Amino acid sequence: MPEPTHRLALHLLGPLRIWRGDRELTIGPPKQRAVLALLAGRHGTVVSRAQIVDALWGADAPASAANAVHTYVAALRRTLEPDRGSRESGAFIVSRTGGYELRVPADAVDSTVFVRRYEEARHLVSSGDAPAALDRFESALGLWHGEALSGIPGPYAALERTRLRELRFAATEGWIAGLIAADRLDAAIVASSEAIAQEPLRERLRHLHMLALSRCGRQAHALQAYDEARSLLREELGIDPGQELRELYERILAGEVAAETPRATTAAPHASSAPWPSISSRPSRSPRSTRPAPLRTHALRPTPHRPPSLLAPRPETPAALPRPNPLSPPGGRPLNQLPATARVFIGRESELQQAGQKLDQDTSPCGSTAPILTVDGPAGVGKTAFALELAHEHAGLFPDGQLYVDLRGTSDSGTRSASDALARLLQGLGVEHDRLPHDLEGRATLYRTLMHGRRMLLLLDDAADADQLRPLVPPGPSAVIVTSRRLQRGLVAREGAQRIGLRPLDRQAATDLFLALLGPERCAGQRATVERLAEYCGRLPLGIRIAAGTMAADPHLCPTELAERYEDPWTRLDHLSVEGDGEASVRHALEASYLSLSPEAGRLFRALGRSVAGRGGTADTIGPADAAAFTDGDTAAARRRLDALADVGLLERSGSDAYRFDELVGIYASECAAAADQATARSTLMLTPIHDDGFPGCCLPDALARH
Numbered sequence: 001m002p003e004p005t006h007r008l009a010l011h012l013l014g015p016l017r018i019w020r021g022d023r024e025l026t027i028g029p030p031k032q033r034a035v036l037a038l039l040a041g042r043h044g045t046v047v048s049r050a051q052i053v054d055a056l057w058g059a060d061a062p063a064s065a066a067n068a069v070h071t072y073v074a075a076l077r078r079t080l081e082p083d084r085g086s087r088e089s090g091a092f093i094v095s096r097t098g099g100y101e102l103r104v105p106a107d108a109v110d111s112t113v114f115v116r117r118y119e120e121a122r123h124l125v126s127s128g129d130a131p132a133a134l135d136r137f138e139s140a141l142g143l144w145h146g147e148a149l150s151g152i153p154g155p156y157a158a159l160e161r162t163r164l165r166e167l168r169f170a171a172t173e174g175w176i177a178g179l180i181a182a183d184r185l186d187a188a189i190v191a192s193s194e195a196i197a198q199e200p201l202r203e204r205l206r207h208l209h210m211l212a213l214s215r216c217g218r219q220a221h222a223l224q225a226y227d228e229a230r231s232l233l234r235e236e237l238g239i240d241p242g243q244e245l246r247e248l249y250e251r252i253l254a255g256e257v258a259a260e261t262p263r264a265t266t267a268a269p270h271a272s273s274a275p276w277p278s279i280s281s282r283p284s285r286s287p288r289s290t291r292p293a294p295l296r297t298h299a300l301r302p303t304p305h306r307p308p309s310l311l312a313p314r315p316e317t318p319a320a321l322p323r324p325n326p327l328s329p330p331g332g333r334p335l336n337q338l339p340a341t342a343r344v345f346i347g348r349e350s351e352l353q354q355a356g357q358k359l360d361q362d363t364s365p366c367g368s369t370a371p372i373l374t375v376d377g378p379a380g381v382g383k384t385a386f387a388l389e390l391a392h393e394h395a396g397l398f399p400d401g402q403l404y405v406d407l408r409g410t411s412d413s414g415t416r417s418a419s420d421a422l423a424r425l426l427q428g429l430g431v432e433h434d435r436l437p438h439d440l441e442g443r444a445t446l447y448r449t450l451m452h453g454r455r456m457l458l459l460l461d462d463a464a465d466a467d468q469l470r471p472l473v474p475p476g477p478s479a480v481i482v483t484s485r486r487l488q489r490g491l492v493a494r495e496g497a498q499r500i501g502l503r504p505l506d507r508q509a510a511t512d513l514f515l516a517l518l519g520p521e522r523c524a525g526q527r528a529t530v531e532r533l534a535e536y537c538g539r540l541p542l543g544i545r546i547a548a549g550t551m552a553a554d555p556h557l558c559p560t561e562l563a564e565r566y567e568d569p570w571t572r573l574d575h576l577s578v579e580g581d582g583e584a585s586v587r588h589a590l591e592a593s594y595l596s597l598s599p600e601a602g603r604l605f606r607a608l609g610r611s612v613a614g615r616g617g618t619a620d621t622i623g624p625a626d627a628a629a630f631t632d633g634d635t636a637a638a639r640r641r642l643d644a645l646a647d648v649g650l651l652e653r654s655g656s657d658a659y660r661f662d663e664l665v666g667i668y669a670s671e672c673a674a675a676a677d678q679a680t681a682r683s684t685l686m687l688t689p690i691h692d693d694g695f696p697g698c699c700l701p702d703a704l705a706r707h
Contacts, residue, residue: 008080008092008104010040012111013164014145015396016152018080025079029356030393031056032072034154039093039102040109041160048099055156062346063512071349073100111164114143118171125174134178140171151396169199176208180215188212200232203245210248214257222252335401337428338459341392342385344516347509351500352390358498359394359479370458370478372495374488377502378649378662379410379589380542383483384461386502391459391481398457398479403428405472409464410485410592412582418471421460422447425472444471451478459483466490485593487647503652504539504662507531513541517548529559536566538664543576543586550575569667576664590668593648600637601644604630606676608651609669612661623657 117140124133192209213222451474491497537543577585627638
């Protein structure tokens with residue numbers, strides 16, 4: 001087995017970061033990061049594939065989870081060892097029977113070093129070596145650079161994050177106790193105050209804070225601190241302080257806690273030079289802008305007698321200080337307006353990985369336009385569900401919060417104007433309604449001002465066009481996800497937007513989605529029938545959810561009976577709808593795209609619908625030369641109209657100058673053609689002269705005859 005030629009350094013105590021030698025590596029999308037975090041947290045031991053699946057998805061693992069794990073591991077190996085041959089064994093991630101092992105030294109993972117130093121500090125306390133213990137606590141806490149495993153999804157990351165946070169506060173309590181023992185009372189008061197702000201219900205921190213205040217001669221403040229703790233515990237938990245805290249309170253009242261005359265100092269106390277930042281704050285410098293020292297015992301040890309910054313490096317200049325976010329809701333939690341994800345989401349692994357890499361790698365500095373990721377595709381393909389899955393997975397990359405606006409680009413109630421959308425964004429950012437500027441330019445200016453320098457994720461759902469979107473795009477380092485029925489060519493051309501085009505699910509994912517929605521018992525032994533149902537639904541998530549809902553509403557309905565209902569293409573769209581819910585209808589979704597067409601593109605759509613009317617909506621590939629038969633021989637005009645249909649998902653691009661109908665769209669096009677022909681026939685009947693014998697004549701107006 002090859003030995004590594006470069007040393008790895010992995011940081012888990014903050015955003016996950018990794019170095020190979022002197023170069024920081026790009027790890028990839030969140031679930032790929034989660035695999036690396038799991039292997040790093042259990043380095044030196046074999047982690048089975050089943051354990052990885054449980055760590056990433058828990059009980060909601062999709063059918064494709066095992067394949068996804070293989071893909072993530074392969075990508076990590078390419079990242080860690082780009083020169084490794086495809087058939088060579090990995091030096092860092094080693095395949096073992098049934099799983100994988102990360103081979104790195106123990107001191108290559110900062111969380112392992114932290115736990116070791118914490119245990120060493122506790123041992124030093126037990127042995128009575130208080131100065132060495134204080135130094136060791138400081139050394140352990142100096143390893144932290146943010147919330148552990150920040151932005152990493154999955155059950156394992158959540159549990160490990162909680163475990164490490166608990167150890168971190170236990171170490172903080174040991175450090176503050178050491179400060180008090182060393183008579184560094186000012187530093188202890190500042191450190192305990194900042195810690196209490198993050199863990200207000202932790203009584204040990206309250207005890208240390210009161211003790212430091214009392215020993216400084218600030219008995220009144222110590223008693224006030226007790227009253228605050230008692231009120232909070234009663235309000236939040238309905239309990240009184242514990243015995244230890246009550247006994248300290250009584251000793252302070254009795255004057256039994258030794259007091260010292262406050263020392264006059266000309267310099268700020270050590271602790272105030274490196275206060276504990278808010279857990280919700282982001283590091284003062286971009287994770288990519290500077291590389292901390294490699295993980296070595298001596299390199300990560302903080303300066304002696306300087307309390308460590310437990311979340312972020314201390315800013316070197318006032319300009320680097322992270323600004324408090326006045327837009328956060330009460331309690332300091334970042335703003336999050338994202339709707340919930342779909343209860344069941346299956347497939348799209350490659351698209352999620354591709355989109356995640358774009359979000360992860362595409363950062364813009366302050367002042368430049370925020371990076372834009374557009375998600376487009378035909379009606380019912382699941383663009384919003386995909387965008388929400390993506391946004392929730394990557395929310396941790398945007399510590400200042402997430403914003404959401406439904407732009408109603410295909411809504412019956414009309415498209416939301418840019419001015420109205422800005423009003424909603426500004427109100428989400430904390431601007432009162434009566435203080436909103438009245439004009440579009442004023443709102444856009446205020447919006448850019450509030451967003452400047454903040455790293456937020458903005459999800460603009462169901463966009464109509466670039467003119468609606470441009471005023472809503474904030475400056476960097478925020479990022480924007482746009483969903484739209486229409487391919488946003490203008491944003492791609494002018495703003496450099498990155499595009500993710502969604503198509504109907506592949507056969508396996510579509511079938512798995514149907515089975516997951518209904519449960520395996522309902523469809524046991526009928527996978528072939530469910531596959532046929534998924535095909536009848538166009539492999540569209542909307543159609544599949546409607547069909548599954550039909551079965552869920554009728555416990556006696558079996559997949560075979562439902563497939564028989566859907567078999568006739570001319571009544572299929574009637575069944576793919578929910579009565580009383582206009583939004584839950586494949587026909588309604590297609591209609592919104594059809595109504596957005598220009599008259600010329602609409603005529604071509606109906607003409608193509610007539611060509612497939614006798615074939616159940618299916619059609620051969622058509623090109624501009626074929627479509628020119630419907631544009632008076634103008635091939636260029638035919639190409640423009642075909643592109644217009646493809647841009648809104650009513651045609652599928654199957655190659656260069658090649659287009660085709662998806663079956664459900666072809667059925668709908670035939671319906672539109674038939675409806676137009678019936679309307680024309682009625683108009684013709686009304687305009688045709690009546691002969692004396694009562695039968696209509698044969699002279700039709702020329703325009704109608706040409707139609």
